[in-house]
Amino acid sequence: MPHLAIARFSHEGNSFSPVPTGLPEFRREWYRGQEAEAVYRGTTTEGGGAVAFLDANPDWRGTFLRMAGATPAGPVTRNTFETVVGEIVDDLRDGEWDAVFLSLHGAMLVDGLDLADTEIIRRVRAAVGPNMPFGVSLDLHANLDPSIADLVTFAAGFKEHPHTDMKETAERVLHVLDRTVKGEIRPVGHIAKLDAILPSINMRTAEGPMAELEAFARGLEFDPRILDASPFGGFSYGDTAVAGAGALVFADGDRELARSAAERLVEEFRGRLDRFYITLPSAEEGIARALRSEHRSVAVIDSGDNPLSGGIADTPEMLRALLTAKPEVPCVVAFFADPRMVERCHAIGVGGSIEGLLGGRISRDFGAPVPFAGAVLRLTDGNYVNAGPMMHGLPMSLGRTAVIGVGQVSIIVTTGVVTLTRRVSKLACRSLIKRHVPRISKLRTLRADGSEW
Known part of the structure; x- marks a missing residue:
């Protein structure tokens, strides 16, 4: 029976917030093991998606490692980062796994550390080795580092803002990991960047430019070779070298297809750029x-x-x-x-x-x-x-x-x-x-x- 490791370390960092994020702030969502499974069961969270996947796939068994999330605020303290990531990495090294699922935000900030989410992914990849199927779920407002596409087996982002599809996103990632473990597919991905930082005030997906981009992405997925196409609005208050909008596409064994589809999605972004900037009343x-x-x-x-x-x-x-x-x-x-x-x-x-x-x-x-x-x-x-x-x-x-x-x-x-x-x-x-x-x-x-x- 294949064994799935499930972990979460999610935080959206605001560079302009005067409030740092320490370990106490993560206590609002601080679970592991059977407690995590019980808390997340029946919820529309990524943890809930992992529970639903395990219920629907009894041939898999899963273990919840540290599941940590905090309300967005200022940068995470370095000690907090090292504590949480260290616990996850130690558990991964000590266990025997067939796949790893990691829930991240994609716009974490950490004192004295550039590109924190990328660093988490690098450490997890180093802990489990280059061939371990490793999937990541990301927030629609992630500030994507292009190198992530080469570090993970598969990644996908939320498609809705407000983010009412967290559970479905986790299930999508886990379904691809399941098919990968079974040898049915070989995911390869590409991240393309828009080189523009967008406000989120007009980024809802019920209507407007982001809704059109999501519809275009769903059209790309009509090609059965494309496993997922995710546009990302980015997070304008996260002041990093990779801040801004972008697109992430994974395809089955065809890296050039993933690249061209991601670039097409970014061009669709570019054609709607002005519509993200709106004038608000006082x-x-x-x-x-x-x-x-x-x-x-x-x-x-x-x-x-x-x-x-x-x-x-x-x-x-x-x-x-x-x-x-x-x-x-x-x-x-x-x-x-x-x-x-x-x-x-x-x-x-x-x-x-x-x-x-x-x-x-x-x-x-x-x-x-x-x-x-x-x-x-x-x-x-x-x-x-x-x-x-x-x-x-x-x-x-x-x-x-x-x-x-x-x-x-x-x-x-x-x-x-x-x-x-x-x-x-x-x-x-x-x-x-x-x-x-x-x-x-x-x-x-x-x-x-x-x-x-």
Whole structure:
């Protein structure tokens, strides 16, 4: 029975974040062995994809090595990197394996180390030898190093943004590894780069230029020799030599086919380049548009401070604009991460008065703190199981949480930095507000132009 090693070390690094990422930050997703299998079972994560593959292929047995993931933030500390990679590599050297599956992001930053994901892959390849079938899953926002294509047996990226296809991506990689072990195929790959750094604000795959690129990639896969075609938007806040968009294509035994297909995909990128750059309204104008709509309530989320891109959940300008506008309809602001404010709220209790400052706590580079005076509306432990399509079923925690009311505005304040995406934000706001803010009976989430989300 072939034996599969499964490991994960995933982090998206923001070069401009003032918050480093150490070992404690990885404790939110820190599993191995049977615990990992139990946690990931039934989830839409890459770990969930590995469990599903093993369930569907009883001729394989799998062992979960270290599975580690942290909310995007500043660079990973070197000691943390060496600890996690060292554990994975030691386990690989000590075991007997027939294939290795590794879940990475592709835009990790590490203090004092260039191209961290490439270094992880190099060390894993050195540990298992040149002939071991070795597959890697990558985030759509990976900053691809072209040398990766020659270090792995096969790799594939998420096809959806928000990333609701993590499970399917892992299953795709594992299916190719299975066929490789059986001698049915011989994957060879190529990475082509666009030489352009793109913002992700218009990179969703439901519509727009990225949706067209994904459709073109699916068309390439009609050729049965092409095993996978993955366009990557790259991560603009990861300041490395390989930052930017690109394409990864793997073919069965035909390196020239992989190269030409990857280059074609990059040319399709190039033809749509201008459409990735869009003009956004100011905070004041965005709030004004939303409040001019006919909807009964408004949710405000600052996509420029998105923790899923290494944001710090601390930028104040959207809150400042909202409070200045003095809305007459119920509004909710999600989220500020401020552990001390949460502790104050819990000490005061529900119904108690509170005043203070929100935002600009970690850095005033993005605006000064916003003064407020209000009341504590709700207190919770912040624990939940993700019900959204991304990472569905995975236990999550905001840490202890409070809701502060200022006039018609309800502000959710968390202990931890919260990861959000467009679709997850919508679901999270609805579920959290239903639980935390009973005075809002119906919620509409809006784009900055006032249209419904």
